[in-house]
Amino acid sequence: MFESETAPTYHLETVEDNQFVLNLGPQHPGTHGVLRVVLHMDGEYILTADPVLGYGHRMQEKIAETMTYTQVLPYMARMDYLGALSYNQAWVCLIEKMCGLEVPRRAEYIRVLCVELNRIASHFLWFGAFLLDLGAFTPFLHAFADREKILDLLESVTGSRLTHCYFRFGGVGADVDDDFFAGAQAFVDHMRQHLPTYHSLVTGNVIFQERTKDVGVILPFETWGYGLSGPVLRGSGKQYDVRRSEPYSIYPELDFKIPVEQSGDCLARYLVRLREIEESLNIIEQAVAGMPDGPVRSKVPKIIKPPEGEAAMAVETPRGELMIYLVSDGTKVPYRVKYRVPSFANLSIFSHLARGQLLADVLAILGSLDMVIPEVDR
Amino acid sequence: MNWSYAQNIITGLVSLVKGMQVTMTTMLTPSPTVEWPSETAPLPPRFRGHIMLVADESTGFARCIACGACSRACPSNCIQVIGEKPEGVKKKSPTLFQLDFTKCSLCGLCVESCPVAALAYSRDYALAGPDRQVYSSMDLLTGFASPLTEQCHEL
Amino acid sequence: MMITEISILRTLLTIAGITLVVGINAVFVVWLERKVAGHMQFRLGPTEVGPFGLLQTVADGLKLLSKQIIFPSSADTPIFILAPIICLIPVFVALVPVPFSKTLQAHELDIGLLLVIALGLLNTLGILLAGWGCDNKYALLGASRAVAQILAYKIPLLLCILPVILLAGTFSLREIVVAQQESMWFAFYQPVAFFMYLIAITMETNRSPFDFAEAESELVAGFHTEYSGMMFSLFFLAEYTYMFLASAIASILFLGGWLGPILPGPIWMLLKIYFFLFLMMWFRWTFPRVRVDQMLTFGWKILLPISLLNFLITAGVMAVL
Ligand code: SF4
Ligand code: SF4
Numbered sequence: 001m002f003e004s005e006t007a008p009t010y011h012l013e014t015v016e017d018n019q020f021v022l023n024l025g026p027q028h029p030g031t032h033g034v035l036r037v038v039l040h041m042d043g044e045y046i047l048t049a050d051p052v053l054g055y056g057h058r059m060q061e062k063i064a065e066t067m068t069y070t071q072v073l074p075y076m077a078r079m080d081y082l083g084a085l086s087y088n089q090a091w092v093c094l095i096e097k098m099c100g101l102e103v104p105r106r107a108e109y110i111r112v113l114c115v116e117l118n119r120i121a122s123h124f125l126w127f128g129a130f131l132l133d134l135g136a137f138t139p140f141l142h143a144f145a146d147r148e149k150i151l152d153l154l155e156s157v158t159g160s161r162l163t164h165c166y167f168r169f170g171g172v173g174a175d176v177d178d179d180f181f182a183g184a185q186a187f188v189d190h191m192r193q194h195l196p197t198y199h200s201l202v203t204g205n206v207i208f209q210e211r212t213k214d215v216g217v218i219l220p221f222e223t224w225g226y227g228l229s230g231p232v233l234r235g236s237g238k239q240y241d242v243r244r245s246e247p248y249s250i251y252p253e254l255d256f257k258i259p260v261e262q263s264g265d266c267l268a269r270y271l272v273r274l275r276e277i278e279e280s281l282n283i284i285e286q287a288v289a290g291m292p293d294g295p296v297r298s299k300v301p302k303i304i305k306p307p308e309g310e311a312a313m314a315v316e317t318p319r320g321e322l323m324i325y326l327v328s329d330g331t332k333v334p335y336r337v338k339y340r341v342p343s344f345a346n347l348s349i350f351s352h353l354a355r356g357q358l359l360a361d362v363l364a365i366l367g368s369l370d371m372v373i374p375e376v377d378r
Numbered sequence: 379m380n381w382s383y384a385q386n387i388i389t390g391l392v393s394l395v396k397g398m399q400v401t402m403t404t405m406l407t408p409s410p411t412v413e414w415p416s417e418t419a420p421l422p423p424r425f426r427g428h429i430m431l432v433a434d435e436s437t438g439f440a441r442c443i444a445c446g447a448c449s450r451a452c453p454s455n456c457i458q459v460i461g462e463k464p465e466g467v468k469k470k471s472p473t474l475f476q477l478d479f480t481k482c483s484l485c486g487l488c489v490e491s492c493p494v495a496a497l498a499y500s501r502d503y504a505l506a507g508p509d510r511q512v513y514s515s516m517d518l519l520t521g522f523a524s525p526l527t528e529q530c531h532e533l
Numbered sequence: 534m535m536i537t538e539i540s541i542l543r544t545l546l547t548i549a550g551i552t553l554v555v556g557i558n559a560v561f562v563v564w565l566e567r568k569v570a571g572h573m574q575f576r577l578g579p580t581e582v583g584p585f586g587l588l589q590t591v592a593d594g595l596k597l598l599s600k601q602i603i604f605p606s607s608a609d610t611p612i613f614i615l616a617p618i619i620c621l622i623p624v625f626v627a628l629v630p631v632p633f634s635k636t637l638q639a640h641e642l643d644i645g646l647l648l649v650i651a652l653g654l655l656n657t658l659g660i661l662l663a664g665w666g667c668d669n670k671y672a673l674l675g676a677s678r679a680v681a682q683i684l685a686y687k688i689p690l691l692l693c694i695l696p697v698i699l700l701a702g703t704f705s706l707r708e709i710v711v712a713q714q715e716s717m718w719f720a721f722y723q724p725v726a727f728f729m730y731l732i733a734i735t736m737e738t739n740r741s742p743f744d745f746a747e748a749e750s751e752l753v754a755g756f757h758t759e760y761s762g763m764m765f766s767l768f769f770l771a772e773y774t775y776m777f778l779a780s781a782i783a784s785i786l787f788l789g790g791w792l793g794p795i796l797p798g799p800i801w802m803l804l805k806i807y808f809f810l811f812l813m814m815w816f817r818w819t820f821p822r823v824r825v826d827q828m829l830t831f832g833w834k835i836l837l838p839i840s841l842l843n844f845l846i847t848a849g850v851m852a853v854l
Pocket of ligand 2: 441442443444445446447448449459491492493494495496497
């Protein structure tokens with residue numbers, strides 16, 4: 001009786017008696033963006049959950065085919081706006097790989113430093129948003145207070161707070177000064193002191209534990225089939241991180257661990273991310289300590305024309321493995337660009353996880369997957 | 379009543395009290411809020427506002443030579459430059475320099491591509507206007523960047 | 534009772550007094566809530582309207598008053614309109630037997646506590662009507678959650694109150710306080726009941742961590758998703774008045790109501806009430822929300838046995854003594 005009046009036409013034909021169709025999104029506080037999930041429910045239990053994508057589709061791949069290689073750069077930050085610098089890095093590394101451009105070591109260090117700061121900022125935002133999904137508002141702003149420090153640091157370097165466009169082919173846009181290094185180091189020290197409060201505020205909290213333990217368990221054998229990557233994958237006991245398995249930039253020289261949790265539930269994904277923050281702090285510290293002097297940008301041709309052929313470059317964004325595949329026809333415009341984005345792959349397991357769960361758990365699961373909807377939709 | 383039942387309740391309670399401790403401590407520490415608009419946070423030197431033309435010290439007019447490089451570099455097609463050569467002067471100078479700020483992504487490619495460093499970022503952050511027109515066709519020839527913004531043009 | 538001029542005057546005074554208390558309380562509590570929330574989150578809360586932003590709620594109230602009330606086209610209009618009123622009126626009435634000092638009380642009833650408990654139940658009816666009447670799935674889910682949880686907290690709540698009634702030997706709120714005058718506050722005799730009661734009223738008033746009737750990250754705004762303008766603010770008023778009422782009962786039952794040294798009685802009463810309100814805010818701004826089934830489990834498997842045990846022990850001890 002409800003269904004016939006207000007249910008969306010989508011999937012309407014499969015609605016049976018005693019089923020309740022709930023249209024979660026595209027505007028819903030729990031979906032963090034314009035994701036729509038059509039839930040078929042029996043009471044509060046989910047029978048099926050179908051994500052409906054495309055509300056934020058901007059044809060990023062097609063746009064890239066109409067732009068010069070340099071002009072694509074600013075678009076990178078628009079897909080995953082939380083891990084903008086990782087996307088920057090993927091694109092510049094890809095073009096450098098294709099054209100065989102040199103990158104000065106100082107530039108590589110600055111890149112890694114900025115990317116890791118960006119990763120922490122992204123994890124902070126995820127932390128806050130996830131706790132919001134679980135109904136706690138305060139951790140959100142606690143995380144934001146710390147994230148603000150990163151944004152200030154990155155703003156002083158890149159000029160923008162969110163959609164950074166800082167890396168350039170053959171280096172970075174501009175050199176950084178010692179204030180930035182001092183700030184980064186101060187941030188690391190601050191975070192080492194402040195992270196324990198996150199644990200006492202959230203991790204240890206019995207309600208939080210109850211809400212996340214054994215919720216949305218991803219079994220290890222399911223992970224590869226769904227193409228999972230990033231913390232979602234590492235929460236299920238797979239030690240896979242592009243920074244280690246297909247090293248790029250200066251990551252091989254740095255000493256950091258890949259945090260892995262075995263249980264595969266929301267709590268595991270949460271713990272992986274918090275431990276990744278700690279590892280990123282280590283990386284930042286090492287990058288600041290080992291920062292070489294020298295130029296930050298090598299000489300590159302004014303117009304980038306990669307040789308004919310194809311190449312792919314994978315980097316580890318805060319959400320997982322991003323791979324950009326590029327076909328060049330030797331002109332100054334890409335022939336074909338394909339983004340393999342982590343959020344999209346990670347979202348694919350959502351329907352499977354949601355089946356049979358309570359509505360509240362479904363939102364916890366969705367939150368724990370760390371979606372950035374513009375990245376899913378591209 | 380078995381022991382683990384009671385233990386669970388007690389550890390649960392302790393964890394809750396710990397969390398409440400954190401929020402109470404936060405409540406007693408002063409807030410870092412900057413109360414805009416009566417106070418303002420400092421802008422970093424590389425802050426990117428909308429782009430502006432830089433004035434030439436000798437003439438007081440835009441340094442721009444209307445070469446159009448910025449307009450070609452822009453991924454969003456937001457710059458429109460028309461220039462002409464005034465009588466007896468070697469360089470071209472712009473007669474129209476319009477920015478469609480509604481499309482600009484503040485990427486900075488135009489600033490980088492300018493051969494004579496005639497573009498810089500403004501330090502306007504609190505932008506507001508009565509209608510869209512104000513920002514969809516900003517006339518950059520009416521105001522020039524102050525020397526302060528020039529130092530960050532390199533980015 | 535004969536209807537005399539005095540009794541009419543008294544009724545009018547009661548209505549005016551309660552309206553005043555409800556209004557000022559709402560203004561103050563909303564302000565306090567925002568301030569507490571702000572400072573717990575590295576923020577400031579309202580600062581602009583009035584000194585320390587105290588008048589912010591008045592400004593918000595004016596805004597809500599001037600807003601259009603949107604009636605969903607498929608809503609069941611009478612129920613839609615009735616729901617916020619049913620939420621609000623019982624809490625108004627329930628304030629009648631609450632004593633603020635030995636003499637400052639709207640009306641002394643020897644079953645005052647029973648009346649308050651009974652009227653407290655009507656709140657859920659209002660929520661159910663709101664959820665049903667506006668023909669919104671989120672609202673319906675929120676309302677059904679509110680109804681589902683009602684027994685899980687009401688029974689422990691009553692089981693926490695019973696020992697106090699045993700100790701005081703009366704249902705009259707005033708007499709309960711007077712009984713504490715001679716001995717100690719009942720919170721010292723009944724720490725377990727006091728603590729359980731605190732949890733139960735958090736559930737009863739739909740406050741976080743048990744706020745899943747509204748659960749904004751799951752159900753948008755729960756039962757009041759479709760309400761706007763003044764009708765929305767009626768729900769708010771009801772919620773905050775209900776919190777006030779529950780805190781008042783808590784301080785009467787366990788913390789000796791208006792009793793306290795030096796300061797006059799009503800001040801003590803208010804201090805105790807706002808102590809409870811602050812505690813509830815503190816909970817809300819610290820904890821994540823529990824899940825519906827977890828809350829039910831908690832209510833039935835932890836709250837109920839402990840409070841029942843506590844009640845039986847109290848009764849046993851009382852019988853022996
Ligand atoms: S900043 Fe980027 S988008 Fe804006 S005008 Fe310059 S090139 Fe175009
Ligand atoms: S690139 Fe520089 S000189 Fe050329 S048109 Fe643009 S602003 Fe003027």
